[in-house]
Amino acid sequence: MGSSHHLHVALLSSPGMGHLIPVLVLGDRLATHHHLKVTVLAITTPAETQFLKSHQKSNSPIDIVPVPAVDVSGLIDEKTQVFTQLRITVREALPQVRSTIAGLAHRPDALIVDIFCTQALPIAEELGIPRYAYHPTTAWTATLAMYFQVFDKSITGQFVDRLEPLRIPGCMPVRPEDMVDPLMDRDDQQYREYVNLGIEYTQFDGLLVNTWEELEPNTIKALRENEELRGVVKVPIYPIGPLKRSVESKNEGDGRDEILEWLDRQPAESVLYLSFGSGGMLTAEQTAELAWGLENSQQRFVWVVRPPCDGGPDSSINPKLEGGGGAAPDYLPEGFLARTKDVGFVVQMWANQIEILTHPSVGGFLSHCGWNSTLESLTNNVPIIAWPLYAEQKMNAAMLAEEVGVAVRPAVTPTEKVVRRQEIEAMVRTLLQHKEGEAIRERVKKLKVSGEIALSKAGSSYNSMCELVKDMEARMLTKSREIY
Numbered sequence: 001m002g003s004s005h006h007l008h009v010a011l012l013s014s015p016g017m018g019h020l021i022p023v024l025v026l027g028d029r030l031a032t033h034h035h036l037k038v039t040v041l042a043i044t045t046p047a048e049t050q051f052l053k054s055h056q057k058s059n060s061p062i063d064i065v066p067v068p069a070v071d072v073s074g075l076i077d078e079k080t081q082v083f084t085q086l087r088i089t090v091r092e093a094l095p096q097v098r099s100t101i102a103g104l105a106h107r108p109d110a111l112i113v114d115i116f117c118t119q120a121l122p123i124a125e126e127l128g129i130p131r132y133a134y135h136p137t138t139a140w141t142a143t144l145a146m147y148f149q150v151f152d153k154s155i156t157g158q159f160v161d162r163l164e165p166l167r168i169p170g171c172m173p174v175r176p177e178d179m180v181d182p183l184m185d186r187d188d189q190q191y192r193e194y195v196n197l198g199i200e201y202t203q204f205d206g207l208l209v210n211t212w213e214e215l216e217p218n219t220i221k222a223l224r225e226n227e228e229l230r231g232v233v234k235v236p237i238y239p240i241g242p243l244k245r246s247v248e249s250k251n252e253g254d255g256r257d258e259i260l261e262w263l264d265r266q267p268a269e270s271v272l273y274l275s276f277g278s279g280g281m282l283t284a285e286q287t288a289e290l291a292w293g294l295e296n297s298q299q300r301f302v303w304v305v306r307p308p309c310d311g312g313p314d315s316s317i318n319p320k321l322e323g324g325g326g327a328a329p330d331y332l333p334e335g336f337l338a339r340t341k342d343v344g345f346v347v348q349m350w351a352n353q354i355e356i357l358t359h360p361s362v363g364g365f366l367s368h369c370g371w372n373s374t375l376e377s378l379t380n381n382v383p384i385i386a387w388p389l390y391a392e393q394k395m396n397a398a399m400l401a402e403e404v405g406v407a408v409r410p411a412v413t414p415t416e417k418v419v420r421r422q423e424i425e426a427m428v429r430t431l432l433q434h435k436e437g438e439a440i441r442e443r444v445k446k447l448k449v450s451g452e453i454a455l456s457k458a459g460s461s462y463n464s465m466c467e468l469v470k471d472m473e474a475r476m477l478t479k480s481r482e483i484y
């Protein structure tokens with residue numbers, strides 16, 4: 001193979017927009033900056049097909065080919081965890097993946113699969129092409145997954161009952177209360193799925209990770225050099241981040257968002273933005289405490305509120321609620337909207353997060369620490385109040401607060417205990433008012449710059465992607481020699 005210009009790589013994404021978007025972003029990067037021909041094979045439910053069509057219309061540099069997911073309702077029940085459901089859906093879709101690849105006009109030269117598609121490894125083996133996996137979050141969570149096979153064998157009993165942290169060689173220890181959801185119950189199928197996912201990662205030719213050298217220097221070094229770790233995890237690591245979606249361009253005539261206009265009138269770095277990702281919800285009691293903490297802090301805020309997950313007195317959705325106008329939902333304290341109308345903007349359900357975080361008036365983000373939200377925050381100079389809820393978010397929160405020093409975090413785990421208004425008030429003031437907040441902000445600013453440098457030409461993540469392309473070419477040569 002001569003130049004990389006004609007290399008054709010297929011990217012396989014698992015169902016759900018939250019999984020497809022990071023793969024599209026990776027595909028865009030490979031096509032635009034590294035001149036690869038990219039085909040995204042998206043395992044999709046019918047509902048997602050519409051979005052795919054619209055993405056395809058905008059002169060995208062990548063081809064998107066939907067792979068219809070098969071109905072797995074007979075294989076799951078109401079107790080099946082999302083993690084397990086995803087793995088089952090992908091497993092059942094493998095014949096479709098195989099036939100879709102066979103039907104492509106140009107056979108791919110390499111395959112990159114996302115976190116929930118690692119079971120597609122045999123397809124790449126059959127085709128005799130190089131294969132890589134993409135872990136869309138931190139190197140630390142990837143390392144836990146891959147090294148976990150050791151703990152699975154050496155530790156008995158439930159992991160959540162342990163008092164000792166899990167010690168991964170060369171990495172920050174993982175405290176029992178911060179462990180990823182699949183480890184909560186060893187007897188649940190998602191535990192086994194997680195262990196297998198970690199083992200599968202180690203069998204690829206390389207693992208791409210959405211992180212960069214300056215964010216996780218210790219973990220990345222351990223993956224490259226720590227002999228004890230490398231005894232189990234030999235897969236080459238490619239830190240290629242921070243990759244995130246860009247701001248969607250608004251249609252002409254749409255006008256500027258009301259929230260952004262409100263932000264325009266606030267001082268620089270003075271507003272706290274609060275949101276819990278695409279699906280995060282709080283209890284009614286926690287929602288009320290959060291409102292009180294915010295109000296008592298007397299700081300400015302934009303809050304994406306959702307009806308409480310435990311019902312609460314009024315769990316109906318009123319999308320019209322905005323900045324003090326409209327009727328207050330019952331789950332907010334009596335008079336909250338009226339009392340905070342000059343300093344706060346409350347929006348129900350959803351906001352244009354990237355545009356908000358990009359706004360210079362925003363000075364803090366109370367976040368569930370989903371990885372996309374985290375990157376959107378850090379790459380916009382916004383320090384974090386870490387409020388993890390599910391998946392790997394508690395590990396993200398621990399890393400951001402204790403290892404990287406760009407976040408503050410409540411003393412209790414929000415999913416275990418109610419975070420009280422006094423603590424919320426104190427965290428908000430720390431971030432927006434106190435010296436401690438300034439030190440955190442300085443670290444975020446350094447990190448943002450390091451992320452930009454990493455992605456620019458000759459930066460570490462840019463180089464890492466070049467290494468990946470070189471590795472693909474080298475392996476293609478070897479594999480074609482094996483075949484002929």
Ligand code: UDP
Nearest residue numbers: 277278279304350351353354370371372373
């Ligand atoms: N998001 C948004 N508006 C909202 C909530 C979320 O635009 O009100 C976007 C956010 O910018 C991010 C994604 O949804 O890109 C959420 O991803 P993340 O990994 O943070 O969390 P998840 O939803 O997977 O828990």
